[in-house]
Amino acid sequence: MPVFSCSRGCPRLISVSAIPGGSPVALADPEGYAVSYLDCAGCHTKTCDRCARKNPQLAAGSGCPKCGKPLAWAGVPLPGGAAASAPATAPRPPAAGPPPGGGRVNLVETLIGLGRSIDADLSARNSERANATAVLATTLMGSLADQATMDDLPHLSRFGEQFFRWEMFRHGAQYYRALYQRCMQLGVAQQAAGNSAITLAGAFDYLSGGMDSKPDMARSVVQMVQAHFGPQHPLTQKVQQRAASLGGAAQIQGAFGAPQWNMTPAAAPPPPQKTKQQADEELSLWITLAFLRISASDGSIDNREYLVFKQTIQQFQLPDLWDRYGTEGLMKLLREGKLQSLSAGLAGMPLDSKKHLGEILKKLMLADGKIEHGELVAIQEITGWLGMTLGDIGIRLERA
Secondary structure, three states: OOOOOOOOOOOEEOOOOOOOOOOHHHHOOOEEOOOEEEEEOOOEEEEEEHHHOOEEEEOOOOOOOOOOEEEEEEEEOOOOOOOOOOOOOOOOOOOOOOOOOHHHHOHHHHHHHHHHHHHHHHHHHHHHHHHHHHHHHHHHHHHHHHHHHHHHHHHHHHOOOOHHHOOOOOHHHHHHHHHHHHHOOOOOOOOHHHHHHHHHHHHHHHOOOOOOHHHHHHHHHHHHHHHHHHOOOOOHHHHHHHHHHOOOOOOOOOOOOOOOOOOOOOOHHHHOOHHHHHHHHHHHHHHHHHHHHHHHOOOOOHHHHHHHHHHHHHHHHOOOHHHHHHHHHHHHHHHHHHHHHHHHHHOOOOOHHHHHHHHHHHHHOOOOOOOHHHHHHHHHHHHHHHOOOOHHHHHOOOOO
16 A cells, blocks of 8 residues: 655645555544545645645645646546546445345354364364364354344254263353353253253363363253253263263153164255356455455555455456445455355365465465464455465464
8 A cells, every 4th residue: 555745744744545445444444545646747745635635725626736737536536426546447436235145144054064174174183174074064153143033943952962972072062151141042941952052062062171160050950961861862871871980970860752863964955046146246255355454454455465455356257346335345244244154155175276265364464474473364364254364374483
């Protein structure tokens, strides 16, 4: 982001950017940067919009005080119709519209995809990546549970049972606590869905060792599991084994029955089919927001970075959404967590496909010819949302 001093000596810097709508860094700091300014056609002396408005002699079409050549507005057009154009002569972007897909992530479908990735990684003995994906699944459940409907609850509960098969008990406890909170919001905490969620949360917490210092609570959980699932249930038996190893277990007769246990990967309800246009728009928005997150992390957006971003959109023949949303609209989506939710929707893809997304992230990072710490942090964050590590995309961090 090239910057210039204001000719009137004010402390604001003038941002000159090829990005339509102005540099996001400058737009986020209007006290530090001006994105609209008067420019001299001769000596190219620049005056920020605030100083220009204070001095009646400085106006579009008037002579430059320094060389006499005409002045003209440049940069981002001022509110109220003042004529100006960015260096790329792009029109002012329209107001941001709603994100593609209504801004919602299909939570059940996304979790099913993550479950398949965990199964594949465990089969390949890649426990580190499987654990990272499980963390992502529990995080999504905690942050997106309020999207779950009553019809989603059985599918979400069935997915969560796989934490038993994966022996990821701590993650399972976190997952079912979030599900129970959603049951409370929907008013079904005392019904079958809520009873199952709270029982499973307690069981997984018990198996992870989370109740070792709370013997009274532990005994209560053992009884709840036996009463809810029955003595022959795999979870009951696992809980009983741990209870015996810790000094005995209570036997409860007259169980409510043994629901079928999910020992195989869950099957998602039929997902709505996306059109090619919807899929292309979501990928384009993901790339655009990833570009903003990475390039702005060092405090500036270089024109070379913006050029690489534009070339990437063209390379994949995707719609360019910058003009639709505008810089301010895109930054708003970024602050609202849209990049995270889009990444979550892509997390269930095969690893090889996700690695292609990682290559895009690396390409954006290297566009300005250097690697900043903030850019690495941004890429680590985005790859984590995708259920990957930096190592999956060929980035190795040297440890001191």
